[in-house]
Amino acid sequence: MISKQKRAGWLWVADVAGAALFAWGIADAVASWTGADGANSLALAAILAGGITRAAILLLVQRQAIAGAQASVLALRRNLFPRLLAQRGAIAASLGQSAVLAIDHAATIENYEARFVPVRTAATAAPLLVIGFVALASPVSAGILLATLLPFIVFMILAGTMARRASERQLAALGQLSGLFVDRIRTLGIIRHFGAEARITRQVQAATSDVAERTIDVLRAAFLSSAVLEFFSALAVALVAVYCGFSLLGLLPFPAPESLDLREAFFALAMAPEFYLPMRRLAAAYHEKQLGEAARLELDAIPAPPPPRPADAAYAALSVDNVRIEWPGSSIGPVSFGIGGTGLVALTGVTGSGKTSVLAAIAGQIGVTGGNITAVDPQDIAWAAQRPLVLPGTLHDNLVLAAPAAGAAEIQAAVRATGLDALLAGRDAGLDLVLDHRGSGLSGGERRRLGLARALLSGRPLLLCDEPTADLDDDSAAAIIALLLDESRRRAVVVATHDARLVAVADQTVHL
């Protein structure tokens, strides 16, 4: 099926008909004026109808274009969001970068689809249709328009290549500049603290004027292609005007293949600017094209998920054997350990040493570069995060995310075990407490307990905990440690932590 943005493009082609109606109206009005008929009501009607047609087509085109573009982007999001948020596989992007991919790039692609795709669709057919209309009145004028096309294309290729290189360099320079500017604004507090503001201000000023100078050099080339377009557009009008004028005067220096009357000549003249109009629209959308293509490339570069590891049977034991995980610029492991149906293993090491990555590898969420990990059915793994997920809904909804069938008694037990009952005691709504995705109203510690309660409720035999005691006060941390120790008698618990108190109670400690 043809997309709405493409259909919008074909509507743009129909715009030529409105232009022709308008041009005919003007030509007819002027021609009948010479016959001393005065104002001609048919011509007047054609002028108005032509204008209204063009206005209506423009509205329709843009409505179709945005609807189509948003439909495309919606489909893109349905595919992209789960890939970024819920797909196994290494996505070494920061949260900020993933927001850029999901939100800013999607907006850029919407712009591309809505502003560039329709004009590109129209860019070939519309000028040909203009030629056709002009040829009806004056084949030679149509020939003149066509003849300007060839040198136009040659110049466009020359200037366009220069312009493209230039504008790519410009984009890069601007990106660097705004990076520096944003960084210095963000760190302004510490810059002031060390009394460096005067120096850094001078540095920022030097960098901005340097980039401005370089950008201006670049623009000289970048604007050449629009100048070429402008020139040929003006040339087409001038050539048609001069040819038609000389033809009407009978002063053509060559034998005339056609004999024009004023109506035909004027129509050809009024249509001449329309010939380059689709290409001018295309040039105006060039920036959207460039950005849109760059965004698509980046989205396409998101790696495909690794093939799922088939799990043989229900969880019995986990063995991690000489596992290495490599990213560009960092290397984790080799790491080896084993755990049976119960017990507590602490993965410890400095921040950035890869504790969370090892947990993710055990869960099959990221691939490993070397070594072996027992394949565990994803349904057997519970995950308690450092900052757990909160979906908009009630506290109850959020507790049973991984165990929708949990009964009231089980929920009460998990709530008590994780100390969430203290939280509920202080609030009237109880389990019906309404939460938004920010978890507003929950403290960091309460949110952590929510994640743990959810993991316990899931009843899964392997529990992975990421920094369960980070930023907690001594009492809260001690309670969580006792809870994990207790759970480790019922199930296998693997924690990533740099808390010495938690490491001290573990059955086994793995240093990364």
Added chain:
Amino acid sequence: MNHGVYDVTSHGHKADPFRLTGASRRVLLMALLSAVIAGLSAIGLLALSGWFLTAAAVAGATGTVAAFNYLVPSAFIRALAIARTVSRYGERLLSHRAALTGMAQLRGQLFGALASQDSRTAPDLSGGDASARLIGDIESLEDLVVRRPTRPANVVAALLAIGLTLFAGWPAALALALALAGLPLLLRRLAERLLRAPAVAAAAAQAALRIAWIDYAAARPEIIAYGLGDRVTAALIADAQRLDRARAALFRGEAAVASMQLGYAALVAGLVLALAEGGAAYVALALLAATASVEAMAAFARTAVRQASVEEGLARLAGLLALDGTPAADITAAPMMLALGAVRLAPGDRVAITGVSGSGKTRLLEAIAGLRPAVHAIAIGDVPIDSIDAGNLRAQTALSPQDATLIAGTIADNLRLARPRVTTTDMQAVLHIACLDARVAAMPAGLDTLLGEGGGTLSGGERKRLSLARALLANRPWLLLDEPTEGLDSATEADLVQRLGGWLDATGTGLLVVSHRRKPLALATRSLAIGDCETAASLPDQSMPAMARNR
């Protein structure tokens, strides 16, 4: 809370704070001149062509070809085609030059204005959203500057078109004049009605979507573990569709403004035709001039469309530019006594601040460092901290903050922040104390290793140690350390604590340390509960201490 966060609008400035000055202004005037020539030649080209054709036809029909001077008009037509091209190129290049140099200047000014604020009262731009919005605001202003010359040029072109229409009699010319005069008003009204609300809604929906995304993306392992991808995607798509609706309304609104202009052009042509009188050639001239002049007003439509979405941004920028503040003076002061609550600390004292997580220890250190307003009772040299100016406050303290806060640049750039012309030897010395010298020496580029934003290429522990080394270089009487050994293995931690202890002994520097790990707390000779910092001892406020006089 910080005052004047960067989304406060309405500052009610009458004067244009973005007026270009000096060289940029001259360039903009030349751009204006080019735009005028471009506008005149565009209208002239079409109108003259129309007149020429019709006059030629009349001459051909009446047999007066010999008397018809065809060389001058046809030469003019070609000249106008070239003039239009060249002047349009000049206009674009010059207006961009003016905008770019003007905006470079504006960025510098803005940064200067922000840098000379007191951190305790300055607008908070540290969040990614706020700084990204600042960049966006500057870019849309740049866009407006680029478009500036086109509006007066359009007016001149409109006057030419009205003048040419006079050849077809004054009623037609008057009608065109009225129509053109009303157009900008009409465009502005329409843009205001159709675009303002969706522009505001789109900005709000975009911000909400970004916040939701960041939250969900942080919970990725859980989403995968519990198979919640579909639920989270559905929640996010609902947010995204709110954004889509606003953006679609904006897009359709822009289309309606452009469409109105097309219809208007036809209406004006019809009006001129209906009122025209005189010879056919002059009617042709008037018709084409009128049509082209409405099209030339497109710049008004574009500006009207842009205006709706940038006005708030411009108000924000104007507010920032209007901030006044004088940069804090660089002062080297004698070490002062520090009072926290009722406890008085002498220069050189070493104190651990204790308290449960979330009790405000970080906040206390940042307040002493002058980064944010104080909520605790703090006095330096017997003066309450609120009465001490930024320069005197920072002369007393050097902070290694919890999140390290490195600037994008090299390792040396970060160290120079604390001491401008520091020697390599001195840099090595502080890196040694911070146990980072071996790591830096092992990097191919050494001290010139480029760090990404936020210290990119270093690990969390390494960033922390670089930030410590930087604080040491500042040589201030009080060293403030927030979780200095977070992310270190215990052998390195022991080395660092021992070397730091030696440095403190040698320099006699005072220390306030916050840590949930035990080793760094051993650097302190006493500890102070955060709860005890909340109420002040009676401060002697009758005397005029040395520091306050320095203001």
